[in-house]
Amino acid sequence: MNPLLNILFFKPIQKVPTETFDTPEMLFKGLKARKSAAYTVLIQNAKAGIAKIARESGLSSYETEDFIQYCVTEHMEQILDGRYVFQGNKVHSFTINQIATHRIHDYKRLLRGKSTVDLDAIEESNFEAFEADHDINIACKKIIAQLGIRCQQLIKLRFYNDFCDEVIIESKMTQYTDEELLRKARSRCYEKFLKLATEQNVFIRKLERLKADQAAKNNLKQLKELQNGSTK
Amino acid sequence: MVQQSKIDAYLTGEYSETEKKAFESQLIADEALFIMVETQRALRRAGLRQEVEQAFAARPLRGTLRIGIIQRIAAGFLFFGLCFCSYNFFFKTDSTLLSAGNPTTTAIVKTALDEEDMVGQTIQGIILSIRNAPLKDNLLIINKLEKERPELVGYFQGLAYLNAGKVPEAKVLLQKIAATPNHPKQETAKEILKFMD
Numbered sequence: 565m566n567p568l569l570n571i572l573f574f575k576p577i578q579k580v581p582t583e584t585f586d587t588p589e590m591l592f593k594g595l596k597a598r599k600s601a602a603y604t605v606l607i608q609n610a611k612a613g614i615a616k617i618a619r620e621s622g623l624s625s626y627e628t629e630d631f632i633q634y635c636v637t638e639h640m641e642q643i644l645d646g647r648y649v650f651q652g653n654k655v656h657s658f659t660i661n662q663i664a665t666h667r668i669h670d671y672k673r674l675l676r677g678k679s680t681v682d683l684d685a686i687e688e689s690n691f692e693a694f695e696a697d698h699d700i701n702i703a704c705k706k707i708i709a710q711l712g713i714r715c716q717q718l719i720k721l722r723f724y725n726d727f728c729d730e731v732i733i734e735s736k737m738t739q740y741t742d743e744e745l746l747r748k749a750r751s752r753c754y755e756k757f758l759k760l761a762t763e764q765n766v767f768i769r770k771l772e773r774l775k776a777d778q779a780a781k782n783n784l785k786q787l788k789e790l791q792n793g794s795t796k
Numbered sequence: 797m798v799q800q801s802k803i804d805a806y807l808t809g810e811y812s813e814t815e816k817k818a819f820e821s822q823l824i825a826d827e828a829l830f831i832m833v834e835t836q837r838a839l840r841r842a843g844l845r846q847e848v849e850q851a852f853a854a855r856p857l858r859g860t861l862r863i864g865i866i867q868r869i870a871a872g873f874l875f876f877g878l879c880f881c882s883y884n885f886f887f888k889t890d891s892t893l894l895s896a897g898n899p900t901t902t903a904i905v906k907t908a909l910d911e912e913d914m915v916g917q918t919i920q921g922i923i924l925s926i927r928n929a930p931l932k933d934n935l936l937i938i939n940k941l942e943k944e945r946p947e948l949v950g951y952f953q954g955l956a957y958l959n960a961g962k963v964p965e966a967k968v969l970l971q972k973i974a975a976t977p978n979h980p981k982q983e984t985a986k987e988i989l990k991f992m993d
Contacts, residue, residue: 573924598844601852631854637845644840646809697838723836724843758831767831774824 592650595643598726606638606656613660620670623675628662631671635663670694703767706758715753722750804835807840931960951981958988967992 585591585605594602614635618628639659642648646660670691708716721727721737729743740746761767805811806819807876823830824992934956941949970992973985 572868575926586991598847600847600851600854603848607848607852608840624964629852633845636852637841640844640848641837641841644809644844645807697841700834700838701841704835704842707835708839719839720843723839726840726843758828761831761835762828767834768827770828770834771824771830778821778824 568603570683570766576670589650591655592643595640595655598640603636603640606639606659608666609654609656610636610659613656614664617660617664617668621672621772623672627675630651631668634671635659635667638663638667640702667694672699694772696773700770703761705765707757707764710760711753711756714749715756718746718750719757721748799829799832803829803836806833807837888926931956931962947979948981951985954985954988963992 565667584592585602591602591605595606611632614632615628618631623631636659639655642663648703671694673691674695708719711719717738721732722729727737729746732738733741733743738746740749802819806815806816811819823833860954884961935953938952938956941952950969951973954973955964957966957969970985970989973979973981974989976982979985
C-alpha cells in the first residue's frame, strides 16, 4: 500500500495482545511465560465464576474486582513456582474452584474482621498464613518506597518483572551497559532493602509460626511412631 | 550468589519434592535466608499483581481491529450512507421495488398509482403501502377502507394483487369493477384490463 495512504488510514501498529489461546495447554504456556494476552484470557474466563462466589459472600463490586485480581495473581504465583501442575484441564477451573472457593472466607475475614466469619469455614481456611502474606506484601511495598528511584528500578526489574540481566542490558532498561556493574549495583540496593526488611516484625512472626507448625508436625510424627511401636 | 540461585530454583519450582523440603528446613533455621525468600516472593507477587491489574483494565482484544481516526470517520460516513439508502429503500417510492412482479403488471400498477397521487391522505397511505409492503399487509390495510370508501376496496385489492404478480386474482376483481356502472374506477379498470389481455 501507498505509504501516504498508510499514514492516513492506519494507526501506527500498537503492541496489543492479539494471540489466541485455543487450548488449555496453550493458555498455560502463555501464563507460564507471563504473557499479558494470556492474563487477559484467564481473567475473561474466570471472571464470572469468581464474581458469583464473591457476590454470594456479600462482597461489594469493588471488593469483587479486587478479589478476582487476587485469585488470578495467586494462581499465577502457583503456576510460576510449580505448585500448580497442569493436567490438561481448563486453567480457569482451578482459579475458580480451588483458589476462589477456598480463599473467599479468608479474604472476607481480612476485610471485615473476625466477627463476620462463618464458623463452618474456619476449619477449611488457613487465615494466619493468608494474613501473614498480606502483611508481608504491605511491608515490602513500604520498604521499596523508602529506596531511591534508581534502586527501586533495579529491584523491580529483577524481582517484580523477572527480567534476566542479559535482557535488561540488551533492552537498555537501565543506565548500565555491563552485566557485572548491573549486578553489583542491584546487590547494593538489595542489601539496603534487606536491612530495612529485617527491621520489620512481619517476617519474624511468619518464621515463628512456621517453626511452631514444624514442631507440631514433628510431635505428631513422633506420637504416631510411638503408637505404632506400642501396637507392635 | 550461590544462595540466590537456590532461591531462584525454589521460587521457580525447579526443585524436586525432596530438595524443596530440604530447602524449607534450611529456611526455618536461617532467618536471613528466610527474609530473602519472603521478600523476593512478595516482590514477585507485587509484580504479578501489577500485570494482572493491567490485564484486568484492558479490554479483550482478541479478534478486534484497531482503526485510525480517518477510518472511523469513513466508517461513520458509510454507516449514514447505509441508513440513507435503507430509508429510501423502505420508505420512499422507488421503481426498482416494483420490479418484484412481472414487468408489465408492475408498469400498469405504477401508472395507476401515479394517477391516484392526488387523492386524499388515506389513499396516499395505501398507495405507498402497495408500492412497498408485502401483499398480506396491503390487504389488511386496504380492508380498513371498507367503512369510508367501500367502492374503492376491490380496486385497490386488484392493484395489490397485480403488484404481487397474482394476475388471475387481480383480473377477477378489476373485471368486477369494470362491469359496475358509474363506478369511479370503471374506466381505469377497463384500461388496465386491456393491458392485461
